[in-house]
Amino acid sequence: MHRGIFSVLIGGKAGEGVKKAAQVIAQIAMDRDNFIFQADDYQSAIRGAHNFSIVSICRERLYSAYKSVQLIVSFDKKSVLKHNSSLKEGGIHFCDEQDAIEGCIALPLNRLMKEHYTSGANLxxxxxxxFARLAGLDKDELEELIRAEFRRNQDENISFAKAIYDELAALDISLSCDLKNPGVSAPRKGYTGNQLISLGAWAAGLDSYYSYPMTPASSILHFYARYRDELGVVAIHTESELAAANMAIGAILAGSKAAVGSSGGGIALMQEAFSLAGMVEAPLLMFLSSRPGPATGASTYSAQEDLNFALYQGHGEFPRIVASPDSYERALSLSAELLDLAWESQSPAILLTEKHLSESMYNMDLDASSLPQSDPVMKEPASPYNRYAFADDGVSPIKYPGEGNAEAGDVIKWNSNEHTEDGVRADDADEITAMKDKRKKKQELINKLSKSYQRVAEYGEGEMLVFAYGSTVLELREAQKYLDFKIVAPIYLDPFPDEELEEYRGKKAVVVEHSANPNFAGxxxxxxxxEVIKDVLRYDGRPYDADELVNILKEVKDA
Incomplete structure (x- = not known):
């Protein structure tokens, strides 16, 4: 069923470099013009817990990884026992000689590691x-690869790797893993969804990012911090989620384009600040990367349980923008779009995604030249300046404290209380109604502005309609290679793209989502x-394999 796909699974304990090994294997494949998809499965522990990564490799574009694999390398006994059943017929499972079971090929992994390292061993x-041996790399190419990818203990790393390479050569084992891809020039750089979200916002003009680390959004903070000098985005690791959101709003008051990010639990702590952004009309950009809840939940896995939480974020009524990327390319562009729309409408925006897209890796060419720049045209304010001056579209002139923007005598007052045009607290019934009506006008503006971008994606031409959003679309697009059906994927969720979806009003469709309740279907x-003919729900934190989705959708088709 799987057309030319070769998948590798690396399993071991946290701290043994499972993810790094997978990344290097993915890079070997990309350097030879192959498409890859890398997915990481790990528990919430720094050392000792079971981790594994899968790298799927193909000469055609991949949208998700495959759980049935041709090659397994297990670093410990638990990995051997847990993953042996994932091996396809004709595949090979390597493990340490002390962990071998029937069907595995034993290698002296730990014994050779002790022989070749004095410290800092790297299994x-x-x-x-x-993988290098099976993929046809010679030892010189292996050495060059290690020097490029592993900066510490290089001589010992090379000595150990070559010893393993020689062990494999002596066994004269071969596995069909032809990485040559003639006539194709595949992208040679892999990105996670979080990296692309970060780069999209940066390209649109993001100035500062505030966050308290929470998986699976943590790597956005890490990325901005690591590349602070190159990107110029100020990354602040705050003492709490409350501090992050309120600091971001304070930065916006001073004229900084600011964003925050977390998972559901962290965003829950930011709800009051999100409402504050709605009241003071602060263009706050929020990244919400979902994991299974409630509470701490399954903290390192994927889910779509936060849809309603995002759509109805915060208390009170105020305009907001909510959108979810259906692809890695969209993760880049949508982040830029939302920063632009937030500032054009002076309204908070949420980019809603999931761990599966946030942390998995996909290779693509990066082109930020076509991304929107968040550079809204500032309205000419009247004199005296009123922060909340009434306007036909609900958007008031905005000024910031300091030279070059505000003028002598300007009073810039942002107020969390209901207020009049000048920002002074309002208790009069007519004044309260007038300001609420002003903010409501922005909903129409947001809807109009969002039409500048693609609000719905469609894939395939089959008779069966399947609706999904976010990273679930990636899983469906991989299944689409083996079964004809049409995917309809709303990208913008609020404002809802009524016009683009009008042709599907009242139609019969399957809805696929990663939640225990049919929230998206509802x-x-x-x-x-x-008319939902089938709710396909998964809520164990894991993505669908293409085979699983094909079987489910075939049953619906044949019913």
């Missing part, structure tokens, strides 16, 4: 060496009158 090099029924 992950064994997986790299095994939203589509309310907004579109969709």
């Amino acid at each position: 992950s090099l064994s997986a790299v060496a095994i 939203y589509l029924k309310a907004k579109l009158g969709l």
Whole structure:
């Protein structure tokens, strides 16, 4: 069923370099013009817990990884027992000689590691060496690779890797893993969704990012901090989520384009500040990367349980923008779009995604030249300046303290209380109604502005309609290679793209989502009158394999 796909699984304990080994294997494949998809599965522990990564490799574009694999390298006994059943017929499972079971090929991984290292042993090099040998790299190419990818203990790393390589050569084992891809020039750089989200906002003009680390959004903070000098984005690791959101709003008051990010639990702590952004009309950009809840939940896995949480974020009524990327390319562009729309409308915006897209890796060419710049045209304020001056579209002139923007005598007052045009607290009934009406006008503006961008994506031409959003679309696009159906993926969720979806009003469709309750299906029924013939729900934190989705959708088709 799988057309030319070769998948590798690396398993071991946290701290053994499982993810790094997978990344290097993915880079070997990309350097030879192959498409890859890398997915990481790990528990919430720094050392000792079970981790594994899968790298799927193909000469055609991949949208998700495959759980059935041709090659397994296990660093410990738990990995051997847990993953042996994932091996496809004709595949090979390598492990340490002390952990071998029937069907595995035993190698002296730990014994050779002790022989070749005096300190800082790196077991992950064994997986790299095994794959390099099977993929046809010679030892000089292996050495060059290690020097490029592993900066510490290089001589010992190379010595250990070559010893593993020689062990494999002596066994004269071969596995069909032809990485040559003639006539194709595949992208040679892999990105995670979080990296692309970060780069999209940066390209649109983001100045500062505030966050308290929470998986699976943490790597956005890490990325901005690591590349602070190159990107010029100030990354602040705050003492709490409350501090992050309120500091970001304070930065916006001073004229900084600011964003925050977290998972559901962290965003829950930011709800009051999100409402504050709605009241003071602060263009706050929020990244919400979902994991299974409630509470701490399954903190290192993927889910779409936060849809309603995002759509109805914060207390009170005020305009907001909510959108979810259906691809890695969209993660880049949508982040830029939302920063632009937030500032054009002076309204908070949420980019809603999931761990599966946030942390998995996909290779693509990066082109930021076509991304929007968040550079809204500032309205000419009247004199005296009123922060909340009434306007036909609900957007008031905005000034910031300091030279070059505000003028002598200007009073810039942002107020969390209901207020009049000048920012002074309002308790009069007519004044309260007038300011609420002003903010409501921005909803129409947001809807109009969002039409400048693609609000719905469609894939395939089959008779069966399948609705999904976010990273679930990636899983469906991989399944689409083996079964004909049409994917309809709303990108913008609020404002809802009524016009683009009008042709599907009242139609029969399958809805696929990663939640225990049919939240997205319910939203589509309310907004579109969709007749849902099947709710496909998964809520164990894991993505669908293409085979699983094909079997489910075939049953629906044949019913």
